[in-house]
Amino acid sequence: MPTQVALSFSGGKDSCLALYYLQQEGIAVKCLLTTAWKHPQTTVAHEEEHSRIHEQAERLGIPVHFIETDFSTYADDFVFHIGEMKRLYGIDGIAFGDIYLDGHREWGETIAERAGVEAVYPLWADASEVAALLRKIVSLGFRAEVIKVDSEKLPQSWVGRELDEAFINDIITYSDVCPMGESGEYHTYVYDGPIFEKGRVD
Template sequence: MRTGLSFSGGKDSTFALYRLKEQGISAVCLITTIWKENGETVAHGEKLERLKQQANQLGIPLELVVTDFESYTTDYKQKLMELKHIYKLEAIAYGDIYLEGHRKWGEELAKSVDLKSLYPLWTDQDKAIQLLYDFVASGFKSRVIKVDEEKLPKEWVGREVDMNFIRDIQTYDVCPLGESGEYHTHVYDGPIFYSKSHRSEG
């Protein structure tokens, strides 16, 4: 099934790509939303260059939805219609985990352009911690690039997401996966990154 993946460069969308590959589903493009105003990613406020490096390391084309707050859904739908034609898409996949509102939006968007919607990470909220264990155990390397300082220490920015991280985050009253925006990550290595000599860690 030829699939586009909604991609932020963080652990959830990267792990979703990994799970798609495990299921034999071909992600033929990565779809990233960026703000018209400053060119940074909508999801994490990342510089676009780092996302381009990731896409190169993953060997998958990066496609951009240039948008603003008011026209977000309209712009995404228009771009998805274009990408459906260019890549012969049959589906779009998302890295959402258990928030029903996020899933409803994604399903409605996919339906509006006659695509299937895939959620390879979808699970019950109480199983989120296991998903984080699976991400780390699979060999992915990522760092925290942003935190909600009302929920987690600002000193966690730059921290590796590893077994120590998993231990420590369980002492806070937050989703261990940061599903509600408690923290965001950048993935710089892992089993689906093939350009080993040019990986971006910075």
């Protein structure tokens, strides 16, 4: 098991919970790696502004590095930046917040192998356990809001909703939606919780 890792970090609930679990296991998270499109300059998938990720990193006390990329060079850019993190921080692992999609895990393990480090999946679980994982996020005191939804899966009006018991009770009624949004049904931004120093991220 690696002892010093970089964490693939989106600013959402999965990567924040992964950070919490890594810290609980005594694994040093030396840096955060956030993928962002070259054009426009927003984060991949979440479409978040760089400044909001910087705000989180500052309160976490962990340096963040952006992987500016596009579809054609995504994997190669990721491998290159892991290598840079090895040089800068001496990491021996790269951690991901994926939960149960085998294709995602296989991709991460391939990237890690190419970079000469080990892939770590602190949240890895069976698909049947994801509702419990979402409840864990809320019970631990993480505060997050929905910033994006797949409108073919969830109402657009859910953007801006808080992750709380009411949210959980609503999302589990959608039989074709993963409660954790593992297939991109929704994305979140975490602004408070046990991994942060005092004061919320606005």
